[in-house]
Amino acid sequence: MKCLILRLAIARALTRIQAAGRASAAAERAAVQKAVIWFDRRVGPVIGTDKRVAKADIRALDDKHNFDCWDTTRNTMSLLLVLQEWGLLKFHVVGDPHYRGNALVLQTPHNTAVLVDRRSSICGRAAMRSRRMS
Secondary structure, eight states: OHHHHHHHHHHHHHHHHHHTTSSOHHHHHHHHHHHHHHHHHHHHHHHTOTTOOTTOOGGGOOTTTOOOHHHHHHHHHHHHHHHHHTTOOSSEEEOOOEEEOOGGGTOOOEEEOEEEETTTOOEEEOOOSSSOOO
């Protein structure tokens, strides 16, 4: 019963957040960003990542509090797929994660979740930071 109540509370919160994005694709991207931030703040204290350092990679040497972009991508993709399954994405679909980085030129690998605009098929990163999705 407790799990059902928790699921309903999460569904209500995410539905409320996504309702602000029904006017346009840009509004939906902003709502998705807020949903990802809300989810991270809700789950972070439970899984111990609420003290993580932004943009930290393997060189931060703080595995206890930080998880890398692979973990973040997996969590964000999971949330995006839930939003899509619940019909909360009107202007976008969830795309395949985007990979970048090249060890040969000393770039650390990086993954990120992706939303695809239904009308234009343009992909954009689903970011938690307070900057615009590109």
